Amino acid sequence: MNSYEHTLITPGNMSETQNQKIFDKYKNIITKNSGKIIKTEEWGIRNLAHKIKRNKKGFYFHIKLEGDGKTIKELERAENIDESLIRFLTVKVKKHDLETNFFEKEDVYKKFGKK
Amino acid sequence: MKRSKRSNTKRKDSGKHSKLNLFQKPGLKFFKSCPLSGKEAPVVDYKNIKLLKKYTYESGGMLPSRVTSVSQKKQRELAKAVKRARLIALI
Numbered sequence: 550m551n552s553y554e555h556t557l558i559t560p561g562n563m564s565e566t567q568n569q570k571i572f573d574k575y576k577n578i579i580t581k582n583s584g585k586i587i588k589t590e591e592w593g594i595r596n597l598a599h600k601i602k603r604n605k606k607g608f609y610f611h612i613k614l615e616g617d618g619k620t621i622k623e624l625e626r627a628e629n630i631d632e633s634l635i636r637f638l639t640v641k642v643k644k645h646d647l648e649t650n651f652f653e654k655e656d657v658y659k660k661f662g663k664k
Numbered sequence: 665m666k667r668s669k670r671s672n673t674k675r676k677d678s679g680k681h682s683k684l685n686l687f688q689k690p691g692l693k694f695f696k697s698c699p700l701s702g703k704e705a706p707v708v709d710y711k712n713i714k715l716l717k718k719y720t721y722e723s724g725g726m727l728p729s730r731v732t733s734v735s736q737k738k739q740r741e742l743a744k745a746v747k748r749a750r751l752i753a754l755i
Binding site: 558 | 751
């Protein structure tokens, strides 16, 4: 079993329920393919540093998981097909750092007034 | 008493300089230790944007290690972290 960190970005103009659906979908894929979710983080809506697929804003999800190569392969295969994702990134880590969160969660939907 | 004080100041002056001094003797080497290695150094990570921005230009390129005096090993780690952060548009 290896430890991985996975980050997903969805377009910023999506609603909360839509975002949650996408997030749950990929969580299911991980658990089905012998993976184990250790921690999830929602970084919320952030301004992208550069435009990606005509998007200026994106909603960030972050998952810390344990699994093997097959889990990641299956996860990334599903994400490559998905058009409702802007981008994703998997990073292999030696040990999970569960204490520090660099992005404190804010009430994003209140701030931008979208529901 | 005076002697001991003098000897103390002399010791500090000799060797490598840790700060740029206006009245620095010529021939002494300017030396700054790596800010990222050591016991209480911050962890280099692609999520730590605050740290990465210190070691990059505003345009996004890396600052050379001869400016920031980061060690070779840590500079390699930094480069990898910056590339990851660029991919998910954090920098």
